[in-house]
Amino acid sequence: MNKKFNTVGKSVRKIDSLSLAKGNALFTDDFQLKDALHISILYSPHAHAEILSIDTTDALAIPGVIRIFHHENVPRVLHTTAGQGFPEPSAYDTAMFDKTMRFVGDRVAAVAAETKEAANAAVKAIKVEYRELPPLFDPETAMDKDAPQLHGEDAKMPIPVKYDASRNLAAEVEIKFGDLDKGFQEADFILEDTFHTQYAAHCAIEPHTSAAYLDERGRLVIITATQVPFHVRRIVSRVLDIPIRDIRVIKPRIGGGFGGKQEVFLEQLVGLSTWSTGRPSRIYLTRPEVFVSSRTRHPMRVTLKTGVKNDGEITALEMDALMNNGAYGSHALTVLSNGGSKVLPLFNKIKNIRFIGHTVYTNLPVGGAYRGYGASQTYFALNQHIDMVARKTGQDLISFVKKWHIKVGETSPVFQALGEGKEGVAQIIKSCGLDECLDKGAAAIGWYEKRGKRIKSAPGKVRGVGLSVSMQGSGIPKIDMGSASMKMNEDGSFNLYIGATDLGTGSDTILAQIAAETLDIPVENIIVLSSDTDLTPFDVGAYASSTTYISGAAVKKCAAKVREQILGVAAKMLNAKPDELKVNESVVTHAESGKSLTYADICTYAMYSNDQFQIQASASNIAPESPPPFIAQFAEVEVDLRTGKIRVLKFVSAVDCGQPINPALAEGQVEGAVVNGLSYALTEDYLFDSKGRMTNPRFWDFKIFTTKDLPEMETILVNSYEETGPYGAKSVGEIAINGPIPAIANAFFDATGVRLYETPYTPERVWKRLKEENRLEN
Amino acid sequence: MKTKLTVNNKPVSVQFSPTDRLLDVLRNNGFSEVKEGCRDGECGACVVLLNGKLVNSCQVLAASAMDATVTTVKGLEKDKAAPIQEAFVDAGAVQCGFCTPGMVLATYALLQENPAPDTRQIQQALDGNLCRCTGYVKIIEAVQLAAERTNSHE
Ligand code: FES
Ligand code: FES
Numbered sequence: 001m002n003k004k005f006n007t008v009g010k011s012v013r014k015i016d017s018l019s020l021a022k023g024n025a026l027f028t029d030d031f032q033l034k035d036a037l038h039i040s041i042l043y044s045p046h047a048h049a050e051i052l053s054i055d056t057t058d059a060l061a062i063p064g065v066i067r068i069f070h071h072e073n074v075p076r077v078l079h080t081t082a083g084q085g086f087p088e089p090s091a092y093d094t095a096m097f098d099k100t101m102r103f104v105g106d107r108v109a110a111v112a113a114e115t116k117e118a119a120n121a122a123v124k125a126i127k128v129e130y131r132e133l134p135p136l137f138d139p140e141t142a143m144d145k146d147a148p149q150l151h152g153e154d155a156k157m158p159i160p161v162k163y164d165a166s167r168n169l170a171a172e173v174e175i176k177f178g179d180l181d182k183g184f185q186e187a188d189f190i191l192e193d194t195f196h197t198q199y200a201a202h203c204a205i206e207p208h209t210s211a212a213y214l215d216e217r218g219r220l221v222i223i224t225a226t227q228v229p230f231h232v233r234r235i236v237s238r239v240l241d242i243p244i245r246d247i248r249v250i251k252p253r254i255g256g257g258f259g260g261k262q263e264v265f266l267e268q269l270v271g272l273s274t275w276s277t278g279r280p281s282r283i284y285l286t287r288p289e290v291f292v293s294s295r296t297r298h299p300m301r302v303t304l305k306t307g308v309k310n311d312g313e314i315t316a317l318e319m320d321a322l323m324n325n326g327a328y329g330s331h332a333l334t335v336l337s338n339g340g341s342k343v344l345p346l347f348n349k350i351k352n353i354r355f356i357g358h359t360v361y362t363n364l365p366v367g368g369a370y371r372g373y374g375a376s377q378t379y380f381a382l383n384q385h386i387d388m389v390a391r392k393t394g395q396d397l398i399s400f401v402k403k404w405h406i407k408v409g410e411t412s413p414v415f416q417a418l419g420e421g422k423e424g425v426a427q428i429i430k431s432c433g434l435d436e437c438l439d440k441g442a443a444a445i446g447w448y449e450k451r452g453k454r455i456k457s458a459p460g461k462v463r464g465v466g467l468s469v470s471m472q473g474s475g476i477p478k479i480d481m482g483s484a485s486m487k488m489n490e491d492g493s494f495n496l497y498i499g500a501t502d503l504g505t506g507s508d509t510i511l512a513q514i515a516a517e518t519l520d521i522p523v524e525n526i527i528v529l530s531s532d533t534d535l536t537p538f539d540v541g542a543y544a545s546s547t548t549y550i551s552g553a554a555v556k557k558c559a560a561k562v563r564e565q566i567l568g569v570a571a572k573m574l575n576a577k578p579d580e581l582k583v584n585e586s587v588v589t590h591a592e593s594g595k596s597l598t599y600a601d602i603c604t605y606a607m608y609s610n611d612q613f614q615i616q617a618s619a620s621n622i623a624p625e626s627p628p629p630f631i632a633q634f635a636e637v638e639v640d641l642r643t644g645k646i647r648v649l650k651f652v653s654a655v656d657c658g659q660p661i662n663p664a665l666a667e668g669q670v671e672g673a674v675v676n677g678l679s680y681a682l683t684e685d686y687l688f689d690s691k692g693r694m695t696n697p698r699f700w701d702f703k704i705f706t707t708k709d710l711p712e713m714e715t716i717l718v719n720s721y722e723e724t725g726p727y728g729a730k731s732v733g734e735i736a737i738n739g740p741i742p743a744i745a746n747a748f749f750d751a752t753g754v755r756l757y758e759t760p761y762t763p764e765r766v767w768k769r770l771k772e773e774n775r776l777e778n
Numbered sequence: 779m780k781t782k783l784t785v786n787n788k789p790v791s792v793q794f795s796p797t798d799r800l801l802d803v804l805r806n807n808g809f810s811e812v813k814e815g816c817r818d819g820e821c822g823a824c825v826v827l828l829n830g831k832l833v834n835s836c837q838v839l840a841a842s843a844m845d846a847t848v849t850t851v852k853g854l855e856k857d858k859a860a861p862i863q864e865a866f867v868d869a870g871a872v873q874c875g876f877c878t879p880g881m882v883l884a885t886y887a888l889l890q891e892n893p894a895p896d897t898r899q900i901q902q903a904l905d906g907n908l909c910r911c912t913g914y915v916k917i918i919e920a921v922q923l924a925a926e927r928t929n930s931h932e
Contacts, residue, residue, distance in 0.1 A: 013867050020875025021863040021882055023811025023851040030810035117795060203910050205815040205823055206876045255813070255876030256911050287816040504874025504911050664870035664916070671913030672873065699820035699908065707901040707914045715915075 003659065006585075007516045008727045011664035012523050014509045016253065016502075025253045028209045028225045033280035036211065037066055037112040039273055040119035041283075042126050043293060044101035044108055047135040047363035047692035048148060051099050051128060054109060059125040064118035067277055068126065070109035071097040074272065077239050078154060081295075082330040082368065083228040083262040085479060085540055089420060091163055091170060091329035093155035096239060096268055101130070102150050102327035103363050104693045105292035112273045112281060135363040135692055139301070139324040142168040142360035150327060150361040159422070161333060170325045170332035171359040175340065175417040183316025183352030187307030191388055195304070195381040196758045197741070199324075199686035200297040202370055203676075203704050206255020207290045208263075212270035213280035220275055221248045225255065227262045227501050228541030229531045239268045240275060247271075251531035257503035258676070259369035262543050263295045263330065291697035295368025296686070298335055298359075299324045300377040306385045307352075312393040312400055314350045321357040321378060326366040332359040334420045335367065339374035341424055342628070343382055345412030346471050347404050355418070363692055369543055371673060372737040375472060376680075383468045383742030384755065398438050398447065401469055401632075408432050420544075425477040427625035431730070433656030433720035434469065437632040440716050441467075441654035445634035454751060460642045460777045463649070466635050466746025470738040471628035474722075474731035475546030478622060482551030483537040484558040485618035486515065490607055492586050492599030493525040494562070499539025500551035501531045505733060506665040507547045511555045513661050514726050518559035519566075520583045521599065537618060545629075545731030548661060552726035554621035561617035569606045569615065570597050627722050629730045631655040633674070633739025636711075637747040641777040644767030646748060647711075648678060653736050654716040659728030663717055670715045670736040677740035679705040685760050781844040785809060786853025792840075800828070800838040804850065811851050811879045815908065822907030825880045826850050832887040834906070851879035854886055858928070862886055865924035866917070873911035880907050885921050894925055 003009075019025040056068045074097050082090035097107060109126055113119035136148045150168055157163035162172040184190060210224040220242060226232050229249040237244045254261060266283050273281035285294065300323045307316035321339050325332045340355035390400040406412060408429050416426040442448065445465055455463045485497045496515050502508040512526040530536060539551055567578040570588040574581070574595050582589050589596040606615050634652040639645070653670050660666035683703040687695045696702050721728035745756045748766075754773045758765060770776045782791050785804070794803050801824045804812045812835055815821035819837040826835045827849035835848075851859070862885050865871075872878050881904065888895055888903040895903065900921045909917060 011870060014870070014872060017867040017872035017875065018863065020872050021851075021866045021878050023879040025875060026810065027813070027876065029805075029814075032808070117797070203908075204874070204876075205821055205908055205910055206813070206874070207815070253876075254874060255815075256874040258910070284814070287818060504876070506873065668870050668873055668912055668916060671915045672911045673913070675913035675915075676910065698818055699816055700818065704908060704910065705914075706906075706908060707904045707918065710901065710914055710918075713913065713915050 003721065003728060005517055005727065006520065007513045007523050008661050009659060009663065011662055012509065012513060014506045014665065015512060015528060016508060020253065027206060027253045027255055028211055028223050029282065029284050031211060031223055033211055033213055033282060036280035036282045037114065037273055037277065038116040038119045039110055039112050039269060039281055039283040040123045041110050042108040042123045044104060044106040046101055046130055046132055047104050048133040049101045049130040050133060051101065051108065052131050053129045055127040059111065059122035062118055062122045062125060064114035065111060065122045066114065067112045067273065068109055068122065069097060069272060071099050079235060079239050080330060081263050081265040083231045083264045086234060087158040089159055089333050090331055091155055091157050093151050094328045103365055104691065105365060106327060110269055112277065136168065137362055137364060137692055139322055139360050139362055142362055150363065168361040169358060170329035170361055171336050173337050173340065173357045174355065175414065176354045177413050178352035180316050180318060180352050180354050184307040186315040188310045189392065190305060190307050191385055192305040193757060195302045197300050197377045197380060198759050199299050199365065200680050200684045201291050201702065202258040202260035204256030204258060204260055207285040207287060208261065208266055208294050209284045210266040210270045211280065211282040212274040214274060214278060219246045219248060220271055221250065222267050222271055223250045223252060224267050225261050226251055227257045227503050227543055229501060229533055230499060230538050231541060232264050232267045233533045235264045236268050236271045240271050242275060248534045251501055254503040257542065258371045259373065259543065260295055261503060262369045287699065288697035291702065292365060292694050295330060296365050297370040298367030300339065302378050302381040304381040304385055306389065308389050308393065310393060312389055312395055314347065314389065316352040317350050318354045319378065323357065323359040324362050324364065324367065325359050326362055326364045328366045329361065330366055330368045335374035337418055337420060339378040341414055341418035342375040342472050343378045344414045345406055346469065348406040348410055348412035349404055365686065365694065371676065371734045373734065375470065376738045376741065379468065379470050379738045380741045384745055387746045387749065397467055398442055402435050402438060405434055405469065406432065420476045420479060425625060430627060430724060431658060431720040431722040432630055433718040434630040434632065436718045437630060437654035437656055440718060441632040441634050441652045444652040444714050444716065445636055445650060447634065450636065451750060457638055461638050461640055462751045463636065463638050464747045464751025466743045466750055468633045468739040468743035468746065469631065470735060471630050472545055472731060472735040473626035473628055474549035474725065475623055475626055476544050477624060477626040480540045480544060480546045480550045481620055481622045482539045482554040483618065483620035484555040485537050485616065486558050486562050487614055487616035488562060488603045490600060490604045492603060493527060494519065495527050495529065496555065497536040498530045498551060498555065499536045500547050501542040503542050505669065506662065507542065510548060510661040510665060511552060514552050514555045515559040517727060518556055519563055521586045545733045548729050549725050549731050550621055550623055552729060554619050556726040557619035557621060558617050561619060562615060565615045565617065566599065566602055569602050573597060573602065573605055625724060627724060627730050629655060629657040629732055629735050631735050631739060633743045635740065635743035635747040637744055637751060639748060639751045641770060641775060644763040644770055646682065646744065646761050646766060648744060650712040651678065652714045653739060654718055655732065655736065656718045656720045657732035658720055658722035658725050658730035660717050661727065661729050666717055666732045667715045669732045671713060673734065673736035674713065674740060675705050677737040679703065681740040681744050681759060682761050779841060783843065784847045786850060794840040796841060798840040799836050800840050800843045801835040803840045804835060809850050813876055813879060822880045822884065823877055825883050827883065832884060851882050859886060861927045862924040865927060866920040869916045869920035869923050871912060871916040871920035877907060877909040881909065881917055885924060889925055889928060893929055
């Protein structure tokens with residue numbers, strides 16, 4: 001698409017980046033709250049237990065200890081910490097403090113004290129008597145009759161969907177099209193495999209943290225590292241029984257989120273402490289606390305059965321997913337659904353489909369939103385089967401994908417059948433650059449030179465290349481809402497107020513670019529203020545790849561209204577009609593009279609001269625659809641056949657995210673997601689002992705990639721133009737994390753002829769697979 | 779306990795408890811540009827120059843830093859730091875920015891020693907600084923850009 005833009009499509013400087021680089025920008029814990037109480041938490045040492053008694057006498061006697069909260073003195077309000085819209089599609093199964101402990105890391109009590117030292121000492125001095133209950137660790141047995149039950153009768157799903165705490169069933173999803181049996185009968189061969197993905201952590205470098213204080217009128221102000229300030233306000237209001245009008249939530253700079261900071265689990269705690277003591281309060285989790293007690297990526301078992309004709313036509317596909325949600329049901333339904341809804345439409349010509357999924361409780365850490373959101377887990381299975389189908393039917397994988405993937409003008413029944421906790425929304429694809437992604441990515445990796453060659457690079461070392469394709473969405477259609485308001489200043493600058501939540505992605509910048517483009521001004525003339533529930537209009541927050549597409553469109557609408565007002569005033573000033581006027585770089589010109597006015601002239605006139613008014617507007621946006629971005633990702637790996645070590649040599653991502661508003665920021669999203677995905681594929685894993693205790697809650701043992709681990713990386717933005725998006729944009733935040741796991745597995749097969757069914761691909765695991773298949777070398 | 783430090787060329791007297799790390803002392807005294815990501819010596823968000831040497835301030839007991847000279851990202855020599863900071867901005871190497879003060883300091887220390895590092899050397903030098911947002915690609919580009927700009931000015 002050759003659209004001409006002024007600001008859109010340019011890699012303008014991220015507006016907060018210099019202040020961040022100088023160390024001036026403030027994160028939650030950087031606000032100096034005078035005399036703040038420090039909160040420390042006592043966690044359950046047992047995976048499943050009942051608290052028989054809590055004795056806080058000694059702890060309260062420690063100097064500086066102000067208050068200790070636990071299930072006996074805090075009302076039990078069941079809620080979900082998922083940080084979603086209302087009503088949430090996640091079970092109300094969580095209390096701030098409960099009598100039952102459901103995982104090692106569950107919350108027993110919290111101490112508010114004058115100093116961190118006193119709070120920590122008090123945590124150690126609390127005496128708790130537990131009655132241990134039989135734990136449930138294996139998701140495969142969670143629904144068995146004799147399995148320990150985690151939640152009682154009172155745990156409820158706030159929306160009418162299948163949920164059965166008595167069977168540890170946190171969610172169930174099933175969709176079916178066509179005739180599965182017939183489809184499998186028509187097949188010449190059937191593939192059936194089971195794939196497992198592991199627990200993983202977001203590892204935002206800023207730990208979870210929240211602070212609170214009472215303002216001069218006694219309202220509760222919460223400063224917090226959140227992706228969802230408005231949901232925080234709503235949830236805190238309900239859990240603490242404080243009116244919404246008395247709560248203000250401010251999101252300052254956030255040190256990364258990736259879904260982890262969608263979870264609302266600290267704000268109610270600082271809120272409780274401050275509301276009940278009148279004192280400012282703060283909490284800053286340690287890294288081990290983040291690993292164990294915050295949220296994780298849900299592990300999944302995916303069994304995929306694919307019926308195929310000899311020419312490669314897939315006649316039937318059945319995906320059976322079992323997701324482990326750990327102790328609480330955060331995002332249990334929607335991550336599971338997403339594993340189908342963002343994945344199955346990609347190969348939309350399959351007529352007979354069944355997706356069946358279950359999410360179960362276990363006495364392990366809690367799953368939550370994480371970039372990729374279920375799709376990353378199921379694409380692992382799908383992309384390997386696609387690779388197998390192409391190989392078994394003797395076709396080039398790239399040509400195969402091109403033939404069968406969804407195209408412009410096409411749809412998939414899955415869009416309508418499967419949404420976020422309810423039915424989805426039918427949609428027709430209006431932009432798809434996947435073919436170009438495939439071609440450009442293939443060229444960049446050297447696909448045709450390397451594929452199937454099993455190049456021996458050194459003794460015992462062999463190379464291969466693999467592909468993964470995926471799509472995601474752009475927000476949740478008909479559910480997610482973003483809004484913006486703007487006002488004009490007499491120098492021709494504008495304040496832009498948005499509820500949208502920049503957690504480091506650069507959304508403040510791209511939203512400013514969208515406003516600047518609409519108003520035909522330099523981006524410096526937009527002053528952005530985001531995510532303060534007192535000052536900015538509502539936005540659901542940063543999740544589901546929604547900000548650019550949903551909030552971006554709200555900003556565009558809002559700026560268009562402002563522009564209209566500007567032209568109205570200018571028309572009056574110039575004695576012309578608004579449609580006779582042209583705008584160019586903050587100057588309005590009337591061609592006929594040759595007269596022109598600057599934005600500054602116009603605003604000054606509107607404010608001070610005649611029929612005075614503030615040029616200002618607001619707008620909201622929901623989207624009737626969720627156009628998918630597409631991506632083709634290629635890995636080149638070198639496998640050491642003696643040790644099982646996989647080294648990724650090169651990783652190429654070619655993505656169609658519509659018109660990128662800011663190419664550098666879009667690339668940054670892809671690069672960040674890829675590297676996160678690479679260490680998810682190769683090294684990141686939760687290790688548990690037999691009691692369900694995580695044994696490696698530190699960066700020393702939970703290995704995330706550093707600069708030294710990087711392969712050669714290439715990111716290609718393939719511009720398409722999404723007509724429903726603001727200036728042609730679709731989303732880009734999540735999609736790129738889907739590729740590393742399947743692309744590496746497919747490259748590994750290309751090199752060795754061995755399939756990998758379980759992540760992460762640690763040398764031990766890979767060595768075992770090579771041994772099983774007799775491919776080890778000495 | 780009490781000690782005097784010189785932080786960013788200014789004398790500061792601080793109080794601390796025996797278990798405090800240098801990181802705590804700095805943050806408690808308003809040097810919030812020094813970040814805490816792990817307290818475990820693994821993430822590099824807390825780095826400072828301690829008597830000119832790059833260290834993780836969470837790994838230094840406050841008591842052992844008596845009378846030391848500490849430089850945070852805000853106290854670097856402006857003419858050397860500014861090109862690095864500008865390069866990070868221009869290269870798109872700042873996402874959430876939580877790692878950035880540490881990255882800038884690590885880059886500063888690297889370029890002091892080696893004004894024209896190659897990619898491998900950059901990867902080596904920044905190995906102790908975790909970033910979860912950027913995938914490091916643009917950070918490495920930023921270091922290269924900073925080196926080029928600094929060298930062409932000299
Ligand atoms: S906080 Fe010091 S290395 Fe992480
Ligand atoms: S930019 Fe977020 S951790 Fe580096």
